[in-house]
Amino acid sequence: MENGMEVALQQAREAGLRGEVPVGAVLLGPDGAVLAQNGNRVEEWCDPSAHAEMLVMREAVRLRQGKRLADCTLVVTLEPCPMCAAAITHFRVGRVLFGAYDPKGGGVEHGPRVPYRPESLHKPEVIGGVREREAGALLKTFFQILRATTVPADS
């Protein structure tokens, strides 16, 4: 699974180079093989729902022609947001490994904590903080560059 995070980090780097918030995700099958990998495509596709996690979950069920991913692991560089956290329960993903925690926008260990809610129909195994420093550094650098190169609105 450590290798899964390496693939996800590479996807995050590539997303950053495309001008996306650098988040990458990988969907691993029961044998650990990569079923799908992608990075954020929000800007490229003009689609605010095109988060890396959503893309790999949709790709994986398309490839398997089955709606559920109970025997699979989702590896993602950032704590999923509430939309992705709820989607994880819809797709019945068995296990989620994520890199950096997201106290402001996260929906797994922060905010609504979707998988732990009493009404949640599915509770995946969750492991956070996997290669946290690297995943977080990518995001930090991206936003530093963005701030340094963005012209203030009042100038």
Next chain:
Amino acid sequence: MENGMEVALQQAREAGLRGEVPVGAVLLGPDGAVLAQNGNRVEEWCDPSAHAEMLVMREAVRLRQGKRLADCTLVVTLEPCPMCAAAITHFRVGRVLFGAYDPKGGGVEHGPRVPYRPESLHKPEVIGGVREREAGALLKTFFQILRATTVPADS
């Protein structure tokens, strides 16, 4: 907007005829014109994220080549789930009208109540219960038929 719910109800009926949970949605532009309409496609596309709301929001931003729907109204026959409720905030939908309340699976007025959370970056105007009886009756009938025609697992 009443007309929007009629279109959404028709989409829900058509979804039910395709064997989907009968939920339909419409995305209305600032002038009330229909930008996108669809019903659930979860079974057809083998995609647990293919909820009617997600499909019309994605279609509308694709058509407008812009990521935000702040001047638009989403009309949907059932209270959006947490995934769709969070997506509504990502797409910055200005107004949400929904039909039946969903105490078990809803994410707007029930469960995590996503748009009302302190960390939510966007709070749409929300009007629930629009033609509630019709929207709810469609779902009730669908599940009654499903129960009556499903062979028990132990038979």
